[in-house]
Amino acid sequence: MEATFLLTLLITFLASFIGYELISKIPQTLHTPLMSGSNAISGITLIAAILIYPEVRESQILQIIVLIAISFATLNIVGGFSVTGRILEMFKKND
């Protein structure tokens, strides 16, 4: 997906705005799972690592750094969602 810089800025603004509106409505009871869930989402930087990995084939050092980034981001995503699921399960059974 390519876009001009201005359009990208507009999308950034809209996403922040939607995020702000929706998250403001989340009750205090769910703030910890919200945090661990949004934390997992921040691991989406894995995409950037996947995109640049084929580009760094010439340099072994850079390749290792990207692999470290991949490892960190994957841990962040998988661990984050898994623990969020565990927390939310505790709220579900109260229903």
Added chain:
Amino acid sequence: MIEIILLISAVLFIFALKLFGRPSTAHRANLFAMLAMALAVFSAFNFDFSKYDSAFYITIVISGLLGVLISKRVQMTQMPELVGLFNGFGGGASGAIAYVELSNSSLPFNDYFVAIFSMVIGMFTFSGSLIAVMKLRGKLNNFSSKFANIFSVFLPAIILIPAVLEIDNFVIEFIILVALTTGVIRVAVIGGADMPVVIAFLNSLSGIAAMSAGFIVNSIILIVAGALVGASGIILTLLMCAAMNRTLLDVLKGGFGNTTVNNEYVKDPISTSPEDVAIQLSYAESVIIVPGYGMAVAQAQAAVKELTNTLKDKNIEVKFAIHPVAGRMPGHMNVLLAEVDIDYEDMFTLEDINSDFSSTDVVLVLGANDVVNPMARTDEDSPIYGMPILDVDLARQVIVIKRSMSPGYAGIANPLFINDNAKMLFTDAKEGLENIIKSFELV
């Protein structure tokens, strides 16, 4: 095709946040977010999986398994540390990617700033989060904040370096070093009870780092998801600050609680016994329990649940009053109570419950201190003046379970403890509750 997958992914992320608004639908929100993430990651391969070698796939599989393993083993009381740790990983990943982009490709001039920004924020988040984890584990004491405040001025300045200097590897590595050091020093000066703000703030930064990485690699979904995380973290940060009547800058400055004012009690508190507490509770019609960090430290959740059951069996109304900054991360107390099956309908926020205290028979304060200090309402010279507190002193009887008279995080005396309607049970929260429950069987 890829565009459509990405569109679905972005919509699912936003929809997931919407579902997060209610406890009954929140577990579905997590599934939606997972699906959105899977689609986004899948799309990054652009249907060409052969471009990647075995080292790549092995790294993903091992890290994924490790993530599952850690998340299954961690205890609910350790949740702040875990979120902090994962936060650091996310930030570190974005920072590393920005570094690789800076040293590998010939970026357009605009992207230099974005990449350096992403690298600085990512590295700061990484080292800051690791320090936060150590603080939460009690492995690190507070630094003096004066040196740190002078040093931190450098960080915004180095982001502007590419405007004046040719970028080479030495400059980039220097910037990384400054960012990492600033993260360490900045978080090291902030005290333990301010960790809810720090964790939320670092969470926001990890989103912003991801978002700016999205600008470098031209990925809209990365920008959208990063922005959502950034917004979520900022909201929680500001909520936590408002709940303490302090500004973010004031919290980040550190050194809170190094005060020497007004630490003397004019009289001795009234000490009580588990038997007396049990008798008092059994004559009550309404009870409000105020959990604090002391409950988490003592692992007293199960005892809280047992006492709640005992009281409810006697037709006594039991509610929980939870201050926004109780514990070490936003919503920490709620999760600990949910873990022992306490209904979230019984957990109330400060705004919802404060008018109930004056008509409540007994309030039980479990290891909370500053958030129930009436000086926040009355003493203009107090460092916590103006902070919204739970008005427990208005109840007919207050029982505080606490190990000693030692001051809380703000470092000030709490006149609640010597109020005429207050009694102290000097013990650990878990032991105290268990003894009260035992006494109940004899009443």
